[in-house]
Amino acid sequence: MMRRNLMVAATALMLSACMAWSQPDGKAATWPDALTMANGARATSAQEFEAERRPELLNLFAENVYGKSPQEKLPMKSTVTSVDRDALGGLAVRKQVELLFSANGITRALHVLEYLPAKANGPAPVFVGLNFDGNWTVSKDAGIALTDEWTVDPALAKVRLSTELKGHFRQRATENERGKNASRWPLEMILRAGFGVATVYAGDIEPDMVTGIGYGVRPLFFKGDQYLPAADDWGAIGAWAWGLSRVADYLETDPAVNAKEMIVIGHSRLGKTALWAGAQDKRFAMVISNESGKGGASLSHRGVEESIAHLNIAFPYWFSANYHHYTGRQEKLPVDGHLLLALIAPRPLFVGSAQEDPYSDPHGEYLSTAAASEVYALYGEKGPSFDDQVELDKPVGNELRYYMRPGGHDMKAEDWKQYIAWAEEMLKKK
Ligand code: GCU
Numbered sequence: 001m002m003r004r005n006l007m008v009a010a011t012a013l014m015l016s017a018c019m020a021w022s023q024p025d026g027k028a029a030t031w032p033d034a035l036t037m038a039n040g041a042r043a044t045s046a047q048e049f050e051a052e053r054r055p056e057l058l059n060l061f062a063e064n065v066y067g068k069s070p071q072e073k074l075p076m077k078s079t080v081t082s083v084d085r086d087a088l089g090g091l092a093v094r095k096q097v098e099l100l101f102s103a104n105g106i107t108r109a110l111h112v113l114e115y116l117p118a119k120a121n122g123p124a125p126v127f128v129g130l131n132f133d134g135n136w137t138v139s140k141d142a143g144i145a146l147t148d149e150w151t152v153d154p155a156l157a158k159v160r161l162s163t164e165l166k167g168h169f170r171q172r173a174t175e176n177e178r179g180k181n182a183s184r185w186p187l188e189m190i191l192r193a194g195f196g197v198a199t200v201y202a203g204d205i206e207p208d209m210v211t212g213i214g215y216g217v218r219p220l221f222f223k224g225d226q227y228l229p230a231a232d233d234w235g236a237i238g239a240w241a242w243g244l245s246r247v248a249d250y251l252e253t254d255p256a257v258n259a260k261e262m263i264v265i266g267h268s269r270l271g272k273t274a275l276w277a278g279a280q281d282k283r284f285a286m287v288i289s290n291e292s293g294k295g296g297a298s299l300s301h302r303g304v305e306e307s308i309a310h311l312n313i314a315f316p317y318w319f320s321a322n323y324h325h326y327t328g329r330q331e332k333l334p335v336d337g338h339l340l341l342a343l344i345a346p347r348p349l350f351v352g353s354a355q356e357d358p359y360s361d362p363h364g365e366y367l368s369t370a371a372a373s374e375v376y377a378l379y380g381e382k383g384p385s386f387d388d389q390v391e392l393d394k395p396v397g398n399e400l401r402y403y404m405r406p407g408g409h410d411m412k413a414e415d416w417k418q419y420i421a422w423a424e425e426m427l428k429k430k
Pocket of ligand 1: 270291293314
């Protein structure tokens with residue numbers, strides 16, 4: 001009898017620790033329940049979530065996915081290298097700031113490009129995000145310093161191999177690259193709405209390539225005769241997220257910035273990064289994930305589109321070495337996108353998908369956001385529900401919001417329009 005009761009209890013525990021939904025293709029998928037803790041108990045209040053489930057989740061992500069970020073603080077030397085009070089035709093104050101970090105005989109420099117509304121009535125809210133290809137690609141503004149960039153070795157041009165696995169050279173950026181990604185950074189629209197922008201080239205923190213670790217910040221934290229990361233040490237995404245927090249450190253010292261209104265934002269791999277930065281650093285008052293996909297907002301447990309195997313083979317340095325244990329075994333992963341989103345509760349969080357971006361699994365991003373609503377609800381905040389009908393360009397949810405736009409994988413002015421309107425709404429409610 002005793003044994004039977006125990007078995008019933010164990011089965012009930014296993015069932016409650018996973019949630020199952022049937023998918024549009026009829027297949028059932030299960031992923032870990034947001035509120036059921038490792039000891040089987042369920043968090044039933046915001047206090048319990050905050051005190052027990054949240055630290056547990058942070059730890060699970062660090063152990064199994066992104067790796068542990070160093071706790072040690074390195075001294076940061078910040079130098080304002082240029083200020084233009086009449087940038088972008090008088091719309092903005094442009095500042096460029098160098099953040100220097102030295103340890104283990106090496107020095108790394110992060111170049112912050114900051115635009116603040118010239119006619120602000122007080123300290124401005126600021127979008128903080130990394131850029132893919134260099135600060136000079138964000139705008140045609142000729143005042144942006146050209147610094148070093150990483151480009152693929154031309155000898156490998158004809159080799160059919162993904163960019164990130166190829167050898168790269170460091171070179172000085174050239175004039176003709178100015179503004180090449182400007183469509184992703186509609187600065188005028190952002191500034192006119194009263195927001196600032198602070199951005200850094202991800203490659204300053206760690207170049208996005210398989211040999212990038214040596215040129216980035218991770219070796220600053222090696223101890224003694226260490227020459228390799230440990231299995232649960234941070235990968236490049238962890239390093240990029242660390243860089244975002246260092247930008248926040250600097251912004252806290254800028255009196256023209258409202259440091260209580262820093263909004264971290266990122267697209268795709270840099271959206272994964274924005275989520276992990278927002279999960280770890282509560283100074284980011286709001287978080288925006290644009291098409292962050294698998295290893296970000298989406299659900300690997302669904303077993304559709306980009307697999308953990310692909311993430312680990314194409315980008316073996318993004319995550320911790322421990323994440324490789326889940327190659328081909330995604331169902332064993334103790335966490336997933338919805339729990340990353342839950343770590344941001346109750347702060348406003350916007351998950352944006354694109355309809356023609358199947359690889360990021362837009363439906364998975366929606367399900368994940370709906371699954372995180374349960375945690376937001378504990379704090380009295382509203383997210384989308386599983387019953388919402390997602391229509392193009394029609395956001396669902398509130399503090400936790402989801403939207404899908406037509407078109408492919410990109411970050412467009414249309415996306416920013418949604419994010420700005422939502423951020424304004426959230427700031428008004430404060
Ligand atoms: C690849 C990768 C995705 C990533 C994307 C991007 O497609 O597989 O996981 O989000 O690059 O960063 O654009």
